[in-house]
Amino acid sequence: MDEAGFRGYFAPRLDPLRRTAYLMCGDWHTADDVVSTVVVRMFRDWDRISRVENLDAYVRRAVVNGWLDERRRPWRRERPVPELPVRAAPAAQGAVTDRLSLAAHLAALPPRRRAVIVLRYYCDLSVEETARVLECTEGTVKSQTARALATLRASMTGVPDLVCEG
Amino acid sequence: MTVNLTDELHAAAGDPPPPGYDLDTLIRRGRARRAWSRVLAGAGGVAAAGVLVAAGYAGLALRPAAPAPAAPAAPARPPYVSLFSGAPSRGETLARLDAALPGLPAGLHIPAGARFAYDGGVYHVAWDYRGTHASIGIDVEAMPAVSDNGCAAGHRGDSAACQRTRDPRGDVYVQQGGDPSAGQKWTDISAWRPDDTSISINVLSTNGSPLFRTADLLVVAYDPALSLHPAHQ
Numbered sequence: 001m002d003e004a005g006f007r008g009y010f011a012p013r014l015d016p017l018r019r020t021a022y023l024m025c026g027d028w029h030t031a032d033d034v035v036s037t038v039v040v041r042m043f044r045d046w047d048r049i050s051r052v053e054n055l056d057a058y059v060r061r062a063v064v065n066g067w068l069d070e071r072r073r074p075w076r077r078e079r080p081v082p083e084l085p086v087r088a089a090p091a092a093q094g095a096v097t098d099r100l101s102l103a104a105h106l107a108a109l110p111p112r113r114r115a116v117i118v119l120r121y122y123c124d125l126s127v128e129e130t131a132r133v134l135e136c137t138e139g140t141v142k143s144q145t146a147r148a149l150a151t152l153r154a155s156m157t158g159v160p161d162l163v164c165e166g
Numbered sequence: 167m168t169v170n171l172t173d174e175l176h177a178a179a180g181d182p183p184p185p186g187y188d189l190d191t192l193i194r195r196g197r198a199r200r201a202w203s204r205v206l207a208g209a210g211g212v213a214a215a216g217v218l219v220a221a222g223y224a225g226l227a228l229r230p231a232a233p234a235p236a237a238p239a240a241p242a243r244p245p246y247v248s249l250f251s252g253a254p255s256r257g258e259t260l261a262r263l264d265a266a267l268p269g270l271p272a273g274l275h276i277p278a279g280a281r282f283a284y285d286g287g288v289y290h291v292a293w294d295y296r297g298t299h300a301s302i303g304i305d306v307e308a309m310p311a312v313s314d315n316g317c318a319a320g321h322r323g324d325s326a327a328c329q330r331t332r333d334p335r336g337d338v339y340v341q342q343g344g345d346p347s348a349g350q351k352w353t354d355i356s357a358w359r360p361d362d363t364s365i366s367i368n369v370l371s372t373n374g375s376p377l378f379r380t381a382d383l384l385v386v387a388y389d390p391a392l393s394l395h396p397a398h399q
């Protein structure tokens with residue numbers, strides 16, 4: 001097995017993957033669980049996986065699926081609620097509060113919409129790349145993005161206008 | 167003043183606590199898992215060889231003195247049906263799942279026009295009945311280990327009542343809870359079945375309307391018509 005290749009691939013990507021997982025999971029412990037599980041699994045099958053055409057998309061997909069699998073466990077399952085909680089987050093409360101607030105607003109989104117937002121606006125993927133990672137159509141990515149942004153805008157009461165590039 | 171979402175996301179993930187692992191740790195775990203897989207594969211091979219040897223001895227012991235007349239060769243049968251070979255298309259699966267909906271208990275009040283949709287690995291259908299929102303999600307997932315008990319202390323993240331039933335039909339959790347002051351109550355059923363089909367049923371009432379009967383929901387959880395791998399049953 002090409003262990004040096006594995007190390008060379010993951011060394012610079014471990015931290016970004018962890019941050020991506022955090023934005024989807026909403027907590028660092030679960031993000032660590034998801035990323036470590038995915039990386040260990042990748043190591044086991046690295047000879048095959050290293051030959052995948054678009055390795056970055058494959059690994060991201062593994063992280064997204066790892067998280068979706070994880071949250072389907074009964075003790076992780078999220079409860080459906082009729083309406084997303086509205087949380088006031090005045091900008092004057094400071095940067096740390098804003099960060100926590102954004103994480104809370106993200107966490108209130110349905111999982112796949114959350115994933116779409118993270119992949120598009122954090123990982124900077126195009127609609128096409130996001131569709132490939134999530135294994136859905138580009139139309140689904142666009143509609144999920146629009147709904148997620150509308151929800152974020154509506155829920156971030158008190159926060160100045162949300163601007164999204166791309 | 168405006169908020170740039172990209173900047174905010176980077177800021178939100180910008181101050182992580184130290185991870186509980188590093189790449190060396192993960193590689194060590196990967197090596198161990200790899201070695202363990204080989205041991206299991208080897209054990210399987212040894213077991214298979216043992217069966218063959220035993221079968222050979224049995225064959226010798228039972229062999230008749232005179233050669234038996236040649237029987238026509240039985241057609242070769244695969245030892246098991248692969249989950250992936252000959253798998254139905256997504257459209258076929260959707261049609262099959264849709265066809266199963268009218269057979270589900272009438273007490274669930276699934277409307278005649280309800281249809282499954284596929285989104286990123288999950289087949290799901292949702293409907294509303296007099297203030298009760300219900301959904302069924304079906305995807306491919308292997309059964310958890312027996313020791314993997316989601317009702318155990320420390321796993322239940324809320325005050326939900328949790329009941330687990332593990333039998334040959336699957337590993338099924340029934341969880342119930344709600345917020346009486348808000349008129350909200352819910353039932354969740356999560357089923358992992360031996361056919362590698364996982365079924366999740368969520369029912370939520372927001373206006374005090376009664377939830378569907380748990381017995382009816384369990385019919386859904388065990389219904390073989392909702393399998394994603396019907397050849398395995």
